Amino acid sequence: MNMFDKKNNMKTKILMIALVLMVCSACKKSFLELEPKTRVTANLSYITEDDYRQAVTGIYASLLGLYNDAYVMGEMRSDNANYVFNATISGGQFISKYEIASFIDVPNNFNTKNKFVFCYQGISRANAVLKRIDASSINATLKSNLKGQAEFLRAFYYFELVQYYGDVPLYLTDLSEVNNVAETKLPRAPKADVYKQILADATDAANLLPNTPVVKGQVAKGAAKMLLGYVYMTLKQYADAERVLKEVTTLGYSLLPDYASIFLPANKNNAESIFEVQYLQGNFGLQNGIVYQLLPAASQTVNLTGIVGNNQTTGGWNVPSADLIAAYEANDKRKAVSIATSYIDGSGNTVQQVYVKKYLNLPHFQYNNTNDDWPVYRYADALLLLAESLNEQGKNAEAITYLDQVRTRAGITTYALSGQTDLRAAIAKERRVELAFENHRWLDLVRTGQAITVMNAYGAKLKPTRPDISPLAFNVTANRLIFPIPQDELNLNNLLTQNPGY
Secondary structure, eight states: OOHHHHHHHHHHHHHHHHHHTTGGGGGGSOTTSSSOTTOSSTTOOOOSHHHHHHHHHHHHHHHHHHHTSHHHHHTTTTTTEEOOOOTTOOSHHHHHHHHHHHTOOOTTOHHHHHHHHHHHHHHHHHHHHHHHGGGOOSOHHHHHHHHHHHHHHHHHHHHHHHHHHSSBOOOOSOGGGSSSGGGGOOOOBOHHHHHHHHHHHHHHHHHHSOSSOSSTTSOOHHHHHHHHHHHHHHTTOHHHHHHHHHHHTTTTOOOOSSGGGGGOGGGTTOTTEEEEEOOOOSSSSOOBOHHHHHSOOOSOOHHHHSSOOOOTTTOOOSEEOHHHHHHSOTTOHHHHHHEEEEEEOTTSOEEEEEEEOTTOOSOOSBTTBBOOOEEEEEHHHHHHHHHHHHHHTTOHHHHHHHHHHHHHHTTOOOOOOOOHHHHHHHHHHHHHHHTTTSSOHHHHHHHTTOHHHHHHHHHHHHGGGOTTSOTTTTOOOGGGGSOOOOHHHHHHOTTOOOOTTO
């Protein structure tokens, strides 16, 4: 990295420090408020290039809050991980996780609301930029880049919302310019309209963004193409997905030879990274605390992480399931990177406990405060999604060539079968182990139509071994493929309706 890049990266981080400190009150207020305290754009004048850079950085800042507990709805909802009940702790955050993992969640669930609020916070910030940037007099190249980033992020946030909640309000204007709170109320837009807007934003972003980021950590063309690929796959437009995902393969990304190295903080934004959420250890609101949530609920973490701390009420979530562990093939290098089966406690004793190891990277300097980024899109993900799109079109032989690139890196044999049904199952299994604990499994199950069958079978297997699981749990129906609209939003906006079954 040259000195110019370092200065730009540091400048971006410094801006985020100020912006993210405003995020902490997001869950206390609704995005529908006319002047919510979470808005980072309210006092910006939108004149200089720095004004627009700062405003776009504010759109990214919402990702930190969004991803702090995204694993609850993305992984713990699935057969990849369990919530292990702890009778010694209680409270809304703990019950919310249990409810989501067990399919007995309700509209006032903490985690469900968190995703909803942070997505709309990011959308509000994107709308403020997009309202003004075309008329600005800033440098044309910079304008295209910043507009592309804002459009990508708005599309990304809406894609999160429509996948997890179904029909959602479609806000495309800057709410700071409306005359009263009533004007901020919109009914839920049909999913088709939301997807139409996502495709429009992501397509324009792909045309505007450069092939490589101007500043590391910002999105470039590949991220927009990857988002389009996911949308097309969700809509079962496989030929379109193949087209954009093949374009991703021409943009200079590559698989790192060593799977473990992908997730090292010293290797952020590497050649395999297409889009990752940027965290920075310290005391500025930018640190990653997710790692400790995925580690065991240990009374002393010093032998586990090198840092003194009590993780009994912080950790123990998202415990890898026996189903996932069994899905790894013999000699698969990814298993030992992703999952550990024991740790050394504070007294030096070996404790047999399965936990997520993937993000346990040393050193870091403070308890519950790490420097790990969170991977959103990786090149391996693109290759497997491309293989899936090809297989769904009957192009089995070509699909295998992309599947095998990922398997070869993992140190396992190339794929031998060629029938579409068998290959479909093989690709799904490969995505499960390659992308384990990266928040893809639940949405993959829903997208491929497997969620109801897989999760009911998983629940039936789990219940006899877990007396803490409610008899009402794991009754998975079509209604549970999306989450409830948060009750606070229903209370504030009488035009909203609740999803069936909630």
